Amino acid sequence: MLQELAREARSCADDARRAWLAVQPEAADAKSLPQVLAAAGPAAAQPMYLTAACTSAWTRAQGFTLLIDHRDELGQIFTRVAQLAPDLDEAGAERELGKLFAALPAYAGGDLRKARSHFEAALERAPDSTRTRIAFARSVAVKAQDRALFEQQLNAAAELPDTMGATEARDLLARENELFGPAEAAQPIPGGPTH
Numbered sequence: 001m002l003q004e005l006a007r008e009a010r011s012c013a014d015d016a017r018r019a020w021l022a023v024q025p026e027a028a029d030a031k032s033l034p035q036v037l038a039a040a041g042p043a044a045a046q047p048m049y050l051t052a053a054c055t056s057a058w059t060r061a062q063g064f065t066l067l068i069d070h071r072d073e074l075g076q077i078f079t080r081v082a083q084l085a086p087d088l089d090e091a092g093a094e095r096e097l098g099k100l101f102a103a104l105p106a107y108a109g110g111d112l113r114k115a116r117s118h119f120e121a122a123l124e125r126a127p128d129s130t131r132t133r134i135a136f137a138r139s140v141a142v143k144a145q146d147r148a149l150f151e152q153q154l155n156a157a158a159e160l161p162d163t164m165g166a167t168e169a170r171d172l173l174a175r176e177n178e179l180f181g182p183a184e185a186a187q188p189i190p191g192g193p194t195h
Contacts, residue, residue, distance in 0.1 A: 009058035016050035037080040045085035052077035068108045090129040094122035102139035115140050130165025133157035147180050
């Protein structure tokens with residue numbers, strides 16, 4: 001299953017890169033990614049976004065090493081897309097930046113505070129995005145073991161009209177104890193330490 005997902009993500013990234021080059025042919029000859037991104041116009045935003053989103057999915061399916069190898073490229077592309085088309089795919093560039101910073105280990109630039117700020121920026125632009133709320137809960141809340149954030153995001157997603165997203169949110173809420181341990185375990189012990 002993971003190998004099939006990796007193949008599909010790689011194929012998606014290759015197709016999106018071809019679309020990007022069709023819109024911005026000079027990108028094929030550019031010496032550096034920052035030059036390409038600086039020259040990109042709004043028409044290139046969607047194929048750039050798809051290239052980075054599919055590459056990100058492909059690298060995560062392959063393991064942390066590839067994600068770390070591509071982190072700078074992905075971060076630069078998503079940042080530029082957020083500038084060119086901030087509302088594209090329900091503020092998808094901000095959501096993807098949040099996922100990237102949450103997935104990376106700390107030694108490779110992972111930062112839960114940055115991840116959280118990108119998810120919050122995405123939700124400011126698209127508050128009804130179940131995908132953003134679910135990704136926020138799955139990545140930042142679980143990694144930080146922040147049960148309140150997890151419940152807040154998933155309860156909000158479960159109430160949105162996106163039926164598939166609402167079902168996924170409810171399914172994740174049902175796995176809360178598996179992801180966090182029993183709620184009683186987080187409660188203070190009477191007469192025990194206060195912090």
